[in-house]
Amino acid sequence: MELTVNYLTKHPEVVKMVKQGMVSLLGVSKEEEKAIIQSFNEIEVESYYWQ
Amino acid sequence: MHFDVFSNSSSTNIKDLTASIETLMLALDIIDDIQDDDNEEAAWAKMGQASALNIAISLITTSQLHILEDSDDSNSLKIILRYLSKSIEGQHQDLYGNIDSAEQYINMIKLKSGSLIAMAHIIGASFGELDYSHIIEDYSYDLGVAAQIANDIQDVIKFEEKSDWKLKKKTLPILYLLNPLIKEGEIVRNYYNGKISFDTLLSYKEEIINILKQSGALNYTVAQKILYEQRALTKIESLPISPEKIKILKKHLL
Numbered sequence: 629m630e631l632t633v634n635y636l637t638k639h640p641e642v643v644k645m646v647k648q649g650m651v652s653l654l655g656v657s658k659e660e661e662k663a664i665i666q667s668f669n670e671i672e673v674e675s676y677y678w679q
Numbered sequence: 680m681h682f683d684v685f686s687n688s689s690s691t692n693i694k695d696l697t698a699s700i701e702t703l704m705l706a707l708d709i710i711d712d713i714q715d716d717d718n719e720e721a722a723w724a725k726m727g728q729a730s731a732l733n734i735a736i737s738l739i740t741t742s743q744l745h746i747l748e749d750s751d752d753s754n755s756l757k758i759i760l761r762y763l764s765k766s767i768e769g770q771h772q773d774l775y776g777n778i779d780s781a782e783q784y785i786n787m788i789k790l791k792s793g794s795l796i797a798m799a800h801i802i803g804a805s806f807g808e809l810d811y812s813h814i815i816e817d818y819s820y821d822l823g824v825a826a827q828i829a830n831d832i833q834d835v836i837k838f839e840e841k842s843d844w845k846l847k848k849k850t851l852p853i854l855y856l857l858n859p860l861i862k863e864g865e866i867v868r869n870y871y872n873g874k875i876s877f878d879t880l881l882s883y884k885e886e887i888i889n890i891l892k893q894s895g896a897l898n899y900t901v902a903q904k905i906l907y908e909q910r911a912l913t914k915i916e917s918l919p920i921s922p923e924k925i926k927i928l929k930k931h932l933l
Contacts, residue, residue, distance in 0.1 A: 666905050
C-alpha cells in the first residue's frame with residue numbers, strides 16, 4: 629500500500645483516472661483503493677490536518 | 680451507551696460500574712504518563728512519580744473492589760481483567776517491542792488502546808441477553824486503531840522535547856518514511872539509524888513536514904484511518920439489532 633500511495637503522489641493524473649473508474653490500483657484491495665482515493669480527497673478539501 | 684443499546688433492563692448498578700471503569704482508566708492514564716515521562720501539567724505529575732504510582736495502584740485496587748461489591752457475579756471483573764491484561768501487553772510492546780512494520784504497529788495499538796475500548800463496550804453489552812461480544816470486540820479494536828492514527832497525524836508535526844521524533848517512536852507516518860523504498864524518507868532513516876542527531880533533524884523541521892505531505896506519508900496514514908473507520912462501520916451495521924440502535928452506535932462511535 630505504501631508504494632502505491634507513493635506512486636500516486638507523483639502521478640496525480642492516475643488518482644483522477646481511478647476516481648473516474650477508468651483504472652484500478654494494483655496490489656491493493658478494493659477496500660484499500662477506496663480509502664486511498666478518499667485520503668486524496670480529504671487532504672484537498674480540508675486543506676490538510678495541520679492548518 | 681452499549682448498556683443502553685444492548686440491554687432491555689434498567690440497572691442502577693451500571694452507573695457505579697461506569698464510575699469504576701472511569702477510575703480504572705484514570706489509573707492507566709497516570710501510569711502511561713509515568714512511563715512516557717510526559718504530561719507535566721497533570722496534577723499527579725506535580726506530586727512526583729512515587730506518589731503518582733501509588734495513587735494509580737490505589738485507584739486500580741479501589742475500582743476493582745467496587746466492582747466486586749456492586750455486582751452480583753464476578754463477570755464484569757473477569758471482562759475488565761481480561762482486556763486490561765491485553766492492554767498491558769500492548770503497552771509493553773510499545774515500550775520494548777521492536778516495531779518495524781505497519782502491521783506490527785497496528786497489532787500493538789489494537790492491544791494497547793483497542794482493548795480498553797473493547798472492555799468498556801463489552802461490559803455495557805454484557806447486561807443484554809444475547810452475546811455480541813465478538814463483533815463488539817472487533818469494531819472496538821478498529822476504533823482504537825483509527826483513534827490512535829488520528830493522534831499520530833497530529834503528533835508527527837511536533838518536534839519538541841518529548842515528541843515522537845525525539846523519542847524515536849515508530850508511528851504510522853514515520854514507519855512509512857522508514858521504508859527504504861520511499862526515497863523521500865532518507866533523512867528520517869538517517870536519524871533513526873543514528874547517523875544524524877536530533878538537533879540536526881530539528882534544523883530540517885519544515886522540510887520534513889513537506890516530505891510528510893509530498894511523499895504520501897500523510898495520505899497513507901489518512902487512508903489507514905479511513906480503512907479502520909470503514910471496517911468498524913461495516914461491523915456495527917452487521918449487528919442483528921434494530922436500525923435505530925445501529926444509528927445510535929454510529930452517531931456516538933464514528
